[in-house]
Amino acid sequence: MTLSTTSQMTWIDIGATTDIPRRGARCVVTPQGKIAVFRTADDRFFAIEDHCPHKGGPLSQGIVHDAAVTCPLHNWVISLETGKAQGADEGSVRTIPLRHEGEKLYIALDVAMRRAG
Amino acid sequence: MSQDDKIPSAASDGPLRLVVIGNGMAPGRMLEHLLGEAPGRYRITIFNAEPRVNYDRIMLSPVLSGEKDYEQIVIHGDGWYIKNGITLYKGHKIVAIDRVAKTVTSDHGVTEGYDKLVIATGSTPIILPVPGNDLAGVLSFRDLDDVNAMLLAAQSRSKAVVIGGGLLGLEAAAGLKSHGMDVTVLHLMPTLMERQLDSAAGYLLQQAVEARGIKVITKANTKAILGMRKVEGVELADGTIIPATLVVMAAGIRPNGALAKRAGLEINRGIVVDAQMQTSDPDIFALGECAEIGGHTYGLVAPLYEMARVLAARLAGRDASGFVHNDTPTKLKVTGIDLFSVGDFADGEDRQEIVLRHASAGIYKRLVLKDNRIIGTVLFGETGDGAWFNDLKKKSVDISDMRETLIFGQSYQGGAPLDPTAAVAALPDDAEICGCNGVCKGKITGAIASKGLTSLDDVRAHTKASASCGSCTGLVEQLLKLSLGGTYNPAAVQPMCNCTDLGHDDVRRLIRARGLKTIPALMQALEWKTSCGCARCRPALNYYLVCEWPDEYADDYQSRFINERAHANIQKDGTYSVVPRMWGGVTSAAELRAIADVVDKFAIPTVKVTGGQRIDMLGVKKEDLPAVWADLGRAGFVSGHAYAKGIRTVKTCVGSDWCRFGTQDSTGLGIRIEKFMWGSWTPAKVKMAVSGCPRNCAEATCKDVGVICVDSGYEIHFAGAAGLDIKGTEVLGLVKTEDDALKVIVALVQMYREQARYLERIYKWAKRVGIEEIRRQILGDAAKRKAYFDRFVFSQKFAQVDPWSERVSRLHKHEFKPMAVIDFAPAAE
Numbered sequence: 001m002t003l004s005t006t007s008q009m010t011w012i013d014i015g016a017t018t019d020i021p022r023r024g025a026r027c028v029v030t031p032q033g034k035i036a037v038f039r040t041a042d043d044r045f046f047a048i049e050d051h052c053p054h055k056g057g058p059l060s061q062g063i064v065h066d067a068a069v070t071c072p073l074h075n076w077v078i079s080l081e082t083g084k085a086q087g088a089d090e091g092s093v094r095t096i097p098l099r100h101e102g103e104k105l106y107i108a109l110d111v112a113m114r115r116a117g
Numbered sequence: 118m119s120q121d122d123k124i125p126s127a128a129s130d131g132p133l134r135l136v137v138i139g140n141g142m143a144p145g146r147m148l149e150h151l152l153g154e155a156p157g158r159y160r161i162t163i164f165n166a167e168p169r170v171n172y173d174r175i176m177l178s179p180v181l182s183g184e185k186d187y188e189q190i191v192i193h194g195d196g197w198y199i200k201n202g203i204t205l206y207k208g209h210k211i212v213a214i215d216r217v218a219k220t221v222t223s224d225h226g227v228t229e230g231y232d233k234l235v236i237a238t239g240s241t242p243i244i245l246p247v248p249g250n251d252l253a254g255v256l257s258f259r260d261l262d263d264v265n266a267m268l269l270a271a272q273s274r275s276k277a278v279v280i281g282g283g284l285l286g287l288e289a290a291a292g293l294k295s296h297g298m299d300v301t302v303l304h305l306m307p308t309l310m311e312r313q314l315d316s317a318a319g320y321l322l323q324q325a326v327e328a329r330g331i332k333v334i335t336k337a338n339t340k341a342i343l344g345m346r347k348v349e350g351v352e353l354a355d356g357t358i359i360p361a362t363l364v365v366m367a368a369g370i371r372p373n374g375a376l377a378k379r380a381g382l383e384i385n386r387g388i389v390v391d392a393q394m395q396t397s398d399p400d401i402f403a404l405g406e407c408a409e410i411g412g413h414t415y416g417l418v419a420p421l422y423e424m425a426r427v428l429a430a431r432l433a434g435r436d437a438s439g440f441v442h443n444d445t446p447t448k449l450k451v452t453g454i455d456l457f458s459v460g461d462f463a464d465g466e467d468r469q470e471i472v473l474r475h476a477s478a479g480i481y482k483r484l485v486l487k488d489n490r491i492i493g494t495v496l497f498g499e500t501g502d503g504a505w506f507n508d509l510k511k512k513s514v515d516i517s518d519m520r521e522t523l524i525f526g527q528s529y530q531g532g533a534p535l536d537p538t539a540a541v542a543a544l545p546d547d548a549e550i551c552g553c554n555g556v557c558k559g560k561i562t563g564a565i566a567s568k569g570l571t572s573l574d575d576v577r578a579h580t581k582a583s584a585s586c587g588s589c590t591g592l593v594e595q596l597l598k599l600s601l602g603g604t605y606n607p608a609a610v611q612p613m614c615n616c617t618d619l620g621h622d623d624v625r626r627l628i629r630a631r632g633l634k635t636i637p638a639l640m641q642a643l644e645w646k647t648s649c650g651c652a653r654c655r656p657a658l659n660y661y662l663v664c665e666w667p668d669e670y671a672d673d674y675q676s677r678f679i680n681e682r683a684h685a686n687i688q689k690d691g692t693y694s695v696v697p698r699m700w701g702g703v704t705s706a707a708e709l710r711a712i713a714d715v716v717d718k719f720a721i722p723t724v725k726v727t728g729g730q731r732i733d734m735l736g737v738k739k740e741d742l743p744a745v746w747a748d749l750g751r752a753g754f755v756s757g758h759a760y761a762k763g764i765r766t767v768k769t770c771v772g773s774d775w776c777r778f779g780t781q782d783s784t785g786l787g788i789r790i791e792k793f794m795w796g797s798w799t800p801a802k803v804k805m806a807v808s809g810c811p812r813n814c815a816e817a818t819c820k821d822v823g824v825i826c827v828d829s830g831y832e833i834h835f836a837g838a839a840g841l842d843i844k845g846t847e848v849l850g851l852v853k854t855e856d857d858a859l860k861v862i863v864a865l866v867q868m869y870r871e872q873a874r875y876l877e878r879i880y881k882w883a884k885r886v887g888i889e890e891i892r893r894q895i896l897g898d899a900a901k902r903k904a905y906f907d908r909f910v911f912s913q914k915f916a917q918v919d920p921w922s923e924r925v926s927r928l929h930k931h932e933f934k935p936m937a938v939i940d941f942a943p944a945a946e
Contacts, residue, residue: 012937012939013937014936014937014939019931019936020936021675021931022675023649023675024675026931026935026936027935027936028935028936028937028938029935029937029938031939031940034935041648053196055188055194055689057691061682061683061687061691062679063652063655063656063676063677063678063679064675065647065649065650065651065652065655070651072678072679072687073689074188077651077652087578088575090196091196091197091200109939
């Protein structure tokens, strides 16, 4: 199977906002690996690669505080907005475009990511 | 970026090609400087003979002793190389340099061209030329592979011999000893570390090492290593034979210049370089342990980092001061042994010395003077003034005026004794604080002021001071205190985290006093500085609230660490391990059969017996956890809470039921304690044990709480440790009956639950509040004991719920399933 290489974004329905607890996260499984979808205390939603830039820890399993998550393996703090490691640590994860319409959540998988596989 | 004339550009346009042979700390630091000074100037390729990234070799000793793991000592993770566009060939050893074609070739056949080449091949351990030196079980102590091999060998807990009583040898010996090996150090010279210590300090060091149960034989001339295929022992020249299954050669290092020599570069002891790190070929540089400058080669990190600075400036095309030889102070990284030495301390006619001895305190200080200037310092037992003495030495200060009081240290000068902060305050700005990273006082205070640093961690992150061996941590804390005044006082109140200025004890007190019953209410009332805390304060607050209001507080699931949310232990690959409870370590055929069936059904890759007398199933996928628990639950298993800051295990021996020495039913008591206390959350994990007699087969004397059964009753122990720290228990007291034992233990644990700071183990809490005070409240005050006991019993009403069966019945089911699974086929156009 070859994948589309169009530059258009394809928005994919991943479920309802209520599927994710506040200050929590859920995973979305894709052929290119897991994506972590977060919900903050004030009901903002973010999607990033579920893979800490440090040692690949599953960020979806971390503790969510403000718009950041602390990796469960070695406590790196990653910004959900930028994907960048906070504090003195350096590194970043890919952020995934996410749209939030009413109760529905959509993420966009861009061409680069789809071709990466 | 401006091009510099000093370095010719490559034949083609674009960046120059820089090839680095070796990936140790020196080239790593050099590249950090270079990338900072001249980003994009080079296309960088590194060949590393070791199959890994750059890690902190100074910290191999703490890895060996178990105080740190490999992950914690990595300096540059894979991401760093990717981010900086560096190609790293792991496990590639360069076998040839072609200086005419300007290429290097690796043992895997990769050939790479260079414009500039850096050789950083380090050093090789000296292997004594004695028979048997190639037997299996003979190791050196240079890299992570050596440490891993030693850790494996240490599992046997048998006998080890370390050849060499220098810095490395003693650290190896202490590490092996901490894993329970029977260790003997062989040293050729009459006293230990004779190159860094005079004989008096060497003798004190030997006593301190022997006090740790390590045997030391000096004047030991190794004749042969004995054994057929594997090491069986070491034979000395005087005929003594020492049995051993592991021999560690730590007899010194030799600069590794073999590759450079084959390439025709000038070699003496090391690869000869000038003060700008250039070898006899103008396009080839060397740095690190393989380099020789002005007749000196180096093995300590400070001069190697200095070389890194010099070479980076040179490669960046910048004029910078060249490398200057400086004596580097020596410190030993063995917990509890303080020694410091720098400079020259040999006797001589033109020299005088000042010596201070304090035998009962184990203190020895000696300053060697020449022309009224310090040229050497040896400190043992109390090393706080090392930085000051070294500074006086470096600057050649005339000490005639303070000669009488010099040895008492800096705080003694100028009349009244000063406090340690004042001593640090008196240091000049260019006084070196961190020897490993060459960070001076001015740089640290400057960073504190300009970057607004407020904690030790901040200083480590921004200046690297105290970030390598950590022995200057005290000095750095003094500088923080000095710079920040009243706002920094680590001894008094350490804030819980960056979200508040309040310490743990204040928060606990205010929860009670103000009746705070939820995390948002608490954060509001106590003026938290962040909107919803962080990963450090939230789990602590959740625990404090659970403990304080067991019936009213609704546990905040999202404030628990993943292990306590998933009720299993997360592993490095994101899978989990599952440990069912085995009461008192007793099991049955039916239970074992159920475990075997689960392992087969879910294809669990590893099954292991734990230290707490249970069975650990490792590598379970998160999605499988509820089904695994369901099957285990049907066989009667509940969660072992092996993941929790809570009651873990009660280890037992077989006691009077089977053992001919058993005095009481230790198994029965252990099971009774575990059934009474399981499910309780505690500030940190609580591991217990009950031994049926003083032979102590259940190892109760290194547990958080332990019982030793004796004929006359039950000896209650507590505050032991056998992890990062090793500490025997304290005896709380003797009680007559099993019922009394249970009551005392429960009251003790409740007192700990109510007073300790989150993540503070019992032994640390006990040290803080005092053993006597705990004994007074638990044994001396019946009313207090009963109140503690009653509060524990009350809280158990809400805590003793098996979390596994709750989740099998679909509580928190979102935790275990992905939200969505995306297959690309339908989305494709």
